[in-house]
Amino acid sequence: MRLDAKIPGGPLPQKWDRHRFELKLVNPANKRKFEILVVGTGLAGASASASLAELGYQVKTFCIHDSPRRAHSIAAQGGINAAKNYPNDGDSIWRLFYDTVKGGDFRAREANVYRLAQISNAIIDHCVAQGVPFAREYGGLLANRSFGGAQLSRTFYARGQTGQQLLLGAYGALMRQAAAGRVRLFPRREILDIVVVRGKARGVVARNLLNGEIECHEGHAVVLCTGGYGNAYYLSTNAKASNVTAAFRAYKRGALFANPCFTQIHPTCIPVHGTYQSKLTLMSESLRNDGRVWVPKTPGDKRPPHQIPEAERDYFLERKYPSFGNLVPRDVASRNVKEQCDQGKGVGETGLAVYLDFADAIRRDGRAVIERKYGNLFQMYEKITGDDPYETPMKIYPAVHYTMGGLWVDYNLMSTLEGLFVLGEANFSDHGANRLGASALMQGLADGYFIIPYTLGGYLAGTPLEPVSASDPAFAETARQAAERLRRLLAVNGRRTPDDLHRELGMVLWNFCGMSRNNEGLRKARGRVQELREEFWRNVRVPGSEQDLNQSLEKAGRVADFMEFAELMILDALERQESCGGHFNEAYQTEDNEARRDDERFCHVAAWEFRGEDRDPVRHVEPLSFEHVPLTQRSYK
DSSP states (O other), rough: OOOOOOOOSSGGGGHHHHHHHHOOOOOOHTTTEEEEEEEOSHHHHHHHHHHHHHHTTTEEEEEESSGGGGGGGGGSSEEEOOOOOTTTTOOOOHHHHHHHHHHHHSSSSSHHHHHHHHHHHHHHHHHHHTOOOOOBBBBBBBBBBBBBSSEEEEEEOOOTTTHHOOOOOOOHHHHHHHHHHHHHEEEEEEEEEEEEEEEEEEEEEEEEEETTEEEEOOOOOOEEOOOEEEEEGGSSOTTTTTOOOHHHHHHHHHOOEEEOOOOEEEEOOOOOOOOOOOOBOOGGGGGGOOOOEEESTTTTOOOOOSSSSSGGGGGEEEETTTGGGGGSOOOHHHHHHHHHHHHOOTTTTTTTOEEEEHHHHHHHHHHHHHHHHHHHHHHHHHHHHSSTTTTTTTTEEEEEEEEEEEEEEOSBBBOSSBEEEEEEBBTTTTTSSOOOOOHHHHHHHHIIIIIIHHHHHHHHHHHHHOOOOOTHHHHHHHHHHHHHHHHHHHHHHBOOOOHHHHHHHHHHHHHHHHHHHHHHHHHHHHHHHHHHHHHHHBBOOOOOOOTSOOHHHHHHHHHHHHHHHHHHHHHHHOOSSBBBBTTTTTTOOOOOSSSSSHHHHHEEEEEOOOTTTSSOOEEEEEOOOSSOOOOOOOOOO
16 A cells, blocks of 8 residues: 655645645535534544634534543643744744754654644744633733753643633633534544445544444544554553553454554643552643752662752752753653663652652742742642642653644545545654654644645545435444344353453553553563453443443443553554664664664555554555754753
């Protein structure tokens, strides 16, 4: 299979403008004749639904929660990047583009990344117009702060609730269209499959989570905005409802899955505190602006932090990376935290934590300044741990956070399944092997507000689409398969809960396909995942019925997909015999223990094709070329 990214010609800064002009348009009077199915109501889904409906399309929007306001996008804390250069510290669209390509360890398309940087400024203007309460300087100008992987301040923020405030803006735009009748909102629906009619995505099969009813919905195109698959690890910073099911079903229907082994470990998370913990909590990367990361210099030193004098502390990120200090990218910071803990310098009862200390910042700026910047984050930390960060350093440790892998899409954000568009974290497109902080919100809103309105229109105007209804045999067969899968889960009647099996799967992935990997461990993990999957279908216990509210059945379906998807993650990691970004194979590292790429053999996107339940998937390759940012060994020193 030849992967055509459909990257337009011409100079890099002109590609998107040129492409927008060349795309076919849908006449305003004809837009109301098209029905678009948007799955997900986070930043990508809500912004796409609102934008498409504003243009005149008829939109059906599916939400797994009772309200779009509960989408996981609200959990984003620290900010959103844009190249406005308000602090006048040297930023530009080109520098944001450069930092993003380098931060992703040269495993993303230049054209996509440049477009993202171009659009970034319009996102801020749009959100300000919506009333998003970004932080402001004394004179009223929007404030900026720094994030990892950049030596300047380009991140706009609303204290530690940036994702929530941006989502409220998108939610308001979405509900305005719902009130106008151009959006029909379907809450408490889980997408169980994609319906393919004559080679094109033309509908979805959904389960009403309140009454168990299986529903079929038809449309002219499907826009998938369902987030990432970090919950495969069981413990992650993702909301518990976040899952891989819709994307994995699309993969099984013909959409290639790209770079599934590229998962991001975030360095500043509250450490695991118990065996039966269900999720982890992120402490914003923005805290590393003022917090200093350190460990005792002597392994095994268990004295309280205030008893350890300055001369006996190791500010290891500042020592190793003097140019970037505590604001190195997430993959670099995470590996260094793990290295310190592996050497016995970790703090706390488990030894799996380091300090994030604000004492210097409080002495320098005063407590009131720190409260204005991070007050709600400090409150959240104290509520969870019982420690006051104003008096005692935070304890942090890396945790699974974001997934750079996702369904393969071309420049138009369309997958290899014609008519299926994929936005936000659900696609692979803009971050490479590591995402810079504050870029997730940027990508989700760029895709939804500014890209899909053009590219979807180009598809609809240039593609003959026959009328399709939910009575088409393809809908009935897809719905039958989805219902049969649910009945099969209920029929096992084993002895282990879905959570119990999921927790074991997560430990296998964390230990062997987590912050660091090696070939022996990956092969062992693949065998163990296969055994776990067999045990799942032999011994899972799902009480209740498929005909009513049944959260155990919901969990079991998602875990079943994680059981299959985990093997794809491991296969991808085994095939990529290099280290890059979040994929760190211990056999490929520099003398300084940094990731060592192999650009001759692996300067490409790996996209996997499903070939059947009992056959290994096929790996396809999209070569990456770097004409504007030379391939170099990443250095943040």
